Amino acid sequence: MADQRFVPSLMQLRVFLAVAERLHFRSAAEELGMSQPSLSQALATLEDGLGLHLVERSTRSVLVTPAGHRLLPYARAAVTAMDAVADAAAGSDGPLFGSLRIGVIPTVAPYLLPGLLPALGERFPDLTPRVVEDQTSRLVDGLRSGVIDLAIMAVPTDAMGVAATPLYSEPFALLVPASHELAGREGLPLEILVDQPLLMLDEGHCLREQTVELCRRVSAPVLGRGESRAASLTTAVRCVAGGLGVTIVPESAVGPETRDPGIAVARFADPVPGRTIGLVLRTATAGADAYAEFGRVVAEVAAQEFGATPV
Template identity: 55%
Template sequence: MTDQSYQPSIGGLRAFVAVAKKLHFGSAAADLGVSQPSLSQSLAGLEAGLGLQLVERTTRRVMLTPEGARLLPSAITACDAVDDFLLDAAGDLDPLTGHLRLGIIPTIAPYILPRVLRGLGERRPSLTLLVIEDQTDRLLGQLRDGSLDAAVLALPAGIPGIGEITMYDEDFLLAMPKGHPLAGRKRLSPDLLADLPLLLLDEGHCMRDQALDVCQRAGVEPDLQQTRAASLTTAVQCVEGGLGVTLIPRTSVGVETAAGSLGVAEFSRPRPGRRIGLVYRESSGRADSYRTLAADIANLIAESGAVTVPVSPAHP
């Protein structure tokens, strides 16, 4: 049973969070810049003070106990609060300086990063982005455990404790082999998907779910091919090879049609699409700075003319 008078040290909490993130004592110690024995001692002190085992160690692996998994979000919140306190004491609560770990999903990253990295480099020269590309669920997991500061993905995320900031909306287009009878159409009905071999991304990609949602809203059951792609670029290459059609976001059109072997068609209004936003831990206390960052990214992407920025992109 926990002694109610016990006050955990920030070192113990940081040790716990680092081990929980890495599930490896050596890597956790390296992240914190301390020796492994020092890290183990800090964690052991926290567990002794709480009267709980937070981490289970075996000769082959490290894992969280049920108590550790339950207490991890509170430990992350406590560490965030201390970090903010220290930054505030130094007069610099702005995370838009130094390094910022930004996650981006694969159906966005290749198409916006060149413009965003160049633009932010000019607008915020003191900010260095560390970019991590991964699927939505894994990015949200890394955000919750503190491995990421923020992430760009399709909204809504719908996760308690995760704040969402709308950045822009973009349409989906139908990609098909060049010369296809539907190529170049401007008012395509989603009903036509019922008669087309639709290629999907693998499980875990949000665009797979979004494509199926488009079909569901149109009241059709698409002719799903067995071919599934691990990336949007692979799906497009399969389309160019005549294996079917696929949905692509408007921001990808310039890149994916550059080879000249792909045709596209636009859907009739209201066009199917997705809303892209920036997500972050609400416990970080940095909502205002992240709204500023979201507005910067939204405005940079809007310069391409491929997206629609809401009237107030810096607010949810």
């Protein structure tokens, strides 16, 4: 039976949202920066106070109960509202003061952050960035649950509850073994992908989805490409250096990933395929003007570091 005097705490709601999004207690605890026993205790206290079982946990899986599903939108709205209160309370200092939790997708973070973090320190000296590198879907979940404040990722996105602002665009290039017949070639048609052993990233990476879309445009096979696949772009490039295939990369990765003499670059003909990177916020996030200034810094750094085109 529910305790009529019980009022859930913001942390208890964050715990519930993190477990419901991750469906994994250890991952949820890591996301929130707390121990797994503390997370389990917070969830148990929430369930006891509400008089409801929100999550079913077994040795093999974690499931959200029907009651949990009914409460999810209210918990999410409460966390979002409290974050908006905190943003508004920042007053004249605005949101770019103090700690800022920044989510970045893995195919952007290694190439943008070395230039971005010093630039942020110079432009916003009172800001303390906290970086979370993760795949797109989990960054969106983190935004919704309030675990991160903003995300830098490929746009557009059709995810509910978030709003995206394009920041910069960059072309794609093809990395091949140095001895490959396409090494150093320019003006390649997309149709060249039909006959190439194309290395793909794992499911969940937006770069994989973009590569699959390029293959579909020219009726290149997507399945049956081979057994090699990579969890990171750097691993895919190392496979290219080992002669296991070729891979599509954003322009930002070309310089850092071609320092290996076993790697060469081939480039596509106009219109060159590419991607757009944007700033993604919760729709309820306050301080949009200050975040717009943050976005301008990101676009400036991308243009300086790897020649991206501001949008």
